Amino acid sequence: MGDSGPEIRLDGVTRRYDGVTALDGINIRIRAGDLHALAGPNGSGKSTLFALVLGLDRPTAGRIHRPDGRIGCGFQTPSVYPGLSVDENLGIFAAMGDAGDEWLATVRSALGLDPVRDRVAGDLSGGYQRLLDVALAFVRRPRFVLLDEPLDELDDAARERVIGFVADYCEGDRTVLVSTHHLDAFGPSLDRLTVLADGQVAFDERVDERDDHRELYRELVA
């Protein structure tokens, strides 16, 4: 772990729970500079894969190679410090890295959090809590970011802000793996799409804006 170049690599990764094989011999690479979507029906293994990549869980078999350095993450259920303000949340996470105040302000503004910067996080609407959770994933400017359903609870304008921000972030060598049921929303910006079905890789290829991701997905998991 932490022993490979700038990519995350899963080699033959299996995760079994009692009686359930959540992931079954997965081989995928998450390459530097890609906006990489992970899709699949409910229960196909996406969250399990995230937990393994983040080191929150261990595979039953296989290996996960992570690059050196921190991996940012946004969770399926937003996890913020509810008693602290938006700025205090951002400041605490920023202080764990060295990306600086200017970058913090860029993230806050790009994600539309300026109007609520002094509000207590626990009092925010679901959408703003989601935006804050996404901001916390980026505020240290990590090389790799994993986002689990970042568009949930967001209105159309906020969705566009998140998608635009994530797409810009991936210009250069920054990398985002996003688990989402909203392939059509991310579609034009995607570099790679991996689809899981029943814990196995059903599709794993480079894509571009010409591809109809939703149609492709429908064919795969129909």
Ligand SMILES: Nc1ncnc2c1ncn2[C@@H]1O[C@H](COP(=O)(O)OP(=O)(O)OP(=O)(O)O)[C@@H](O)[C@H]1O
């Ligand atoms: N802690 C656990 N104990 C037992 N089974 C689990 C556990 N976590 C996940 N599973 C099972 O593993 C399989 C994959 O679950 P996972 O949550 O990774 O899917 P998912 O693709 O993220 O689903 P969703 O889109 O609904 O979030 C499911 O059958 C699930 O019930």
